[in-house]
Structure formats: structure tokens, C-alpha cells
Amino acid sequence: MSKVKYYYDRETNSYKKIEYRKGRKLRFVFFMVGGSLLSGFLLLLLYLNIPKLETPKEKALQRELAYMQLQYRSLNKKMAHVEEVLAEVETRDNNIYRAFFEASPIPAAHRKAGFGGINRYKKLEGYANEQLVIEASKRIDILQKQLVIQSKSLDEITSLATKKEKLLNAIPAIQPVKNEDLTRMASGYGMRMHPILKFRRMHNGMDFTAPRGTNVFATGDAVVKKAQRSTGYGNLIILDHGFGYETYYAHLNKFKVRKGQRVKRGEIIGEVGSTGLSTASHLHYEVHKNGVVVNPINFYHGDLTAEEYDIMLNQSSIENQSLD
Incomplete structure (x- = not known):
């Protein structure tokens, strides 16, 4: 129940009840709400147009994001170095090791093939830096596959080397009697x-x-x-x-x-x-x-x-x- 308010009338030397008009009351409410909305809108525009105005939480998130981006760039550099080293090993494997032991070289398409079928990186989509994360994940997966292929190739080379050593020792390679002067x-x-x-x-x-x-x-x-x-x-x-x-x-x-x-x-x-x-x-x-x-x-x-x-x-x- 609203309180009843009075005012003092000097002419009659008495208190009279204050009567509010309905229209005036509605206008007051309207102006109050409108003023609040306008103030809020102006404050929002001011906030959006001040680039360095950030909350402490936003600042912390920005620092964390910058750190993650730095880590991904560092990871990409390390992966590039690993890719160079692995490419050199693969070249030696095909052109020297496998050639020496008469094994067929492994095609580059097989070594560097991606992954077909379902989207392996769907769970990484929908983020602000999704492309950076997805590309890094793809490179890591391909590197892992290349390492597995290279490991199996070296296992095969080891087996071939063992057989080659046995073959070289087994092949008849000397004269069956001493024959230094070749007269026998x-x-x-x-x-x-x-x-x-x-x-x-x-x-x-x-x-x-x-x-x-x-x-x-x-x-x-x-x-x-x-x-x-x-x-x-x-x-x-x-x-x-x-x-x-x-x-x-x-x-x-x-x-x-x-x-x-x-x-x-x-x-x-x-x-x-x-x-x-x-x-x-x-x-x-x-x-x-x-x-x-x-x-x-x-x-x-x-x-x-x-x-x-x-x-x-x-x-x-x-x-x-x-x-x-």
C-alpha cells in the first residue's frame, strides 16, 4: 500500500492531501526508464569506442591468448625443423640405404599422405584461432605418420643388412687352395x-x-x-x-x-x-x-x-x- 502524502496550504492554514494525476505519474515513469536506457546506450557507445578499456578478466584472457599464439608459433618452428631433418633421413633412406640393399624406395605420396574419411579436427572448429590450431594438429599427425613409416623402413633395412652381411660372408669368394703365384x-x-x-x-x-x-x-x-x-x-x-x-x-x-x-x-x-x-x-x-x-x-x-x-x-x- 502506497504512502499518503500531504502538503501545507498557507491560505487555509491546513494540511491537504497530495493528489497525483495518472498522466503525470506515467510521464515520470517513462522519463525515468527512457533516461536509464539512454544513459546505458551512451555508456555502451563510450565503452566500445575506447579500445584500451578492458576489464581485468579480459586483460588476463588477452595475455593468455597472446601466450598461446606465441607457443603455437614456436611449435610451428620446431615442426619445420623436424620436417627438414626427417626429409633428409627419408632422402638417404630411399637413395642410399634402400638402394644399397636392393629394396624399392617408398613413394613420397605414401610418406606424406594425409588422413581420409571423417573430419578428425571437427572438435577444434568454432574457436577464434581454429585455423592455427587445426593446421598445427594436421602437421603433428602427418609427422607422426611419417615417423612410423620411417621406423618400419629402418627395421626393414636392419633386417636386409643382416641378411646382406650373411650373404657376403656366404658367397664363395676365395681360391680353395693357396695359390699366391697363380701357377696351380x-x-x-x-x-x-x-x-x-x-x-x-x-x-x-x-x-x-x-x-x-x-x-x-x-x-x-x-x-x-x-x-x-x-x-x-x-x-x-x-x-x-x-x-x-x-x-x-x-x-x-x-x-x-x-x-x-x-x-x-x-x-x-x-x-x-x-x-x-x-x-x-x-x-x-x-x-x-x-x-x-x-x-x-x-x-x-x-x-x-x-x-x-x-x-x-x-x-x-x-x-x-x-x-x-
Whole structure:
């Protein structure tokens, strides 16, 4: 209930009740509301047109935003450096490591491919700096994928290197008897007259003359596949080098290894003799690749210089009589 107000009338020397007109009351209310709205509007315009006028909370948020932008710029610089280093590693991987081990290079499109399907960055949209955050996130994801691909490639290279080392150690690469002056090579690979059968036939290896009892060496790392007497070959050792390579050592006088034994290149496996179809003390040496007989002259790179190789090549090409 509103209070009743009075005023003092001097003419009648009495108090009279104040009567408010309805229209005047409405005008008063209107002016009060209108004045408040106008004042608020003017204050808003003043606030919006003073650029440095910020609340403490806004100042704190602005500082935080500036710090985050600085961090993202720093992150982008670090990612750019990582991308450069990774690009160098990828170049070496394709052009050196994978090329050396005869592995196909990884295509750049595969290394740098993005991510298809759904929008992975939808949750980052709708913010003032969304593009900055989304681009940084994309670069990080692509870098992670490149690192995974490169890691798998290096694992493959490690495996290939291990196999390559085993292959290089296994390939027949030295002469089976000591032959420093290159005078022991008696007969080469090719069509030769057989000394006992007296007709020309294929001579599948090379004959090295040496006194009975001369040491015979394994020409590469291998496992002894056979060490026993054989028709024609006499006492025969067959070494399985793996990777499709086998070597034959025939007409031996004595075995110094047994079947199943592992041997290293240069290890003594037997002695020169003249057993089987043989006319003199010598070693008959063969190299087989994937079951096919090949010329042993191509497998002496481990102990012959280029000049020595030419001399032996010329000697092995002479169609003389073989010793077996």
C-alpha cells in the first residue's frame, strides 16, 4: 500500500492531501526508464569506442591468448625443423640405404599422405584461432605418420643388412687352395678332353694342382652337406652356403670336417688327393648356384687383384686337358 502524502496550504492554514494525476505519474515513469536506457546506450557507445578499456578478466584472457599464439608459433618452428631433418633421413633412406640393399624406395605420396574419411579436427572448429590450431594438429599427425613409416623402413633395412652381411660372408669368394703365384690352376671351366675317358666333355669346375696333403679351404661360410666318397669325384665335400650357393671339393685325400658341421670362409676342410677318376694329385672345385653349375672364375674377388684375375682368366680359358 502506497504512502499518503500531504502538503501545507498557507491560505487555509491546513494540511491537504497530495493528489497525483495518472498522466503525470506515467510521464515520470517513462522519463525515468527512457533516461536509464539512454544513459546505458551512451555508456555502451563510450565503452566500445575506447579500445584500451578492458576489464581485468579480459586483460588476463588477452595475455593468455597472446601466450598461446606465441607457443603455437614456436611449435610451428620446431615442426619445420623436424620436417627438414626427417626429409633428409627419408632422402638417404630411399637413395642410399634402400638402394644399397636392393629394396624399392617408398613413394613420397605414401610418406606424406594425409588422413581420409571423417573430419578428425571437427572438435577444434568454432574457436577464434581454429585455423592455427587445426593446421598445427594436421602437421603433428602427418609427422607422426611419417615417423612410423620411417621406423618400419629402418627395421626393414636392419633386417636386409643382416641378411646382406650373411650373404657376403656366404658367397664363395676365395681360391680353395693357396695359390699366391697363380701357377696351380691347371684346367678351367668349359669343354675339355677327359684324361681317362679320352673324349671332350664339359668340365664343370676348375682344377688346382697341389701336392697330396695340401690344405683345402672353405671358400665361404657354409654347412657341410656331404663329406663322403662318390663315384667319379672320389672323396667329395659339398658345402651348402645358403642363398642358393653350393661348392664341390673333389678327389680329396682326407676329410677334416663332417656332415652338418658349420664352417667359416678360410677354414681347413680337407686335403688335396687323387681319388676317383683322377690322373694326378689335384683339387677339382665347382660352384653351383640354384642347382646350376657356374664358372668358379667369377668367385675369386676376395683374394685376387684385378691384374691377378686377368691372368687367371686367361689361364682358365685355355682348352687343355683336364686332370679328371
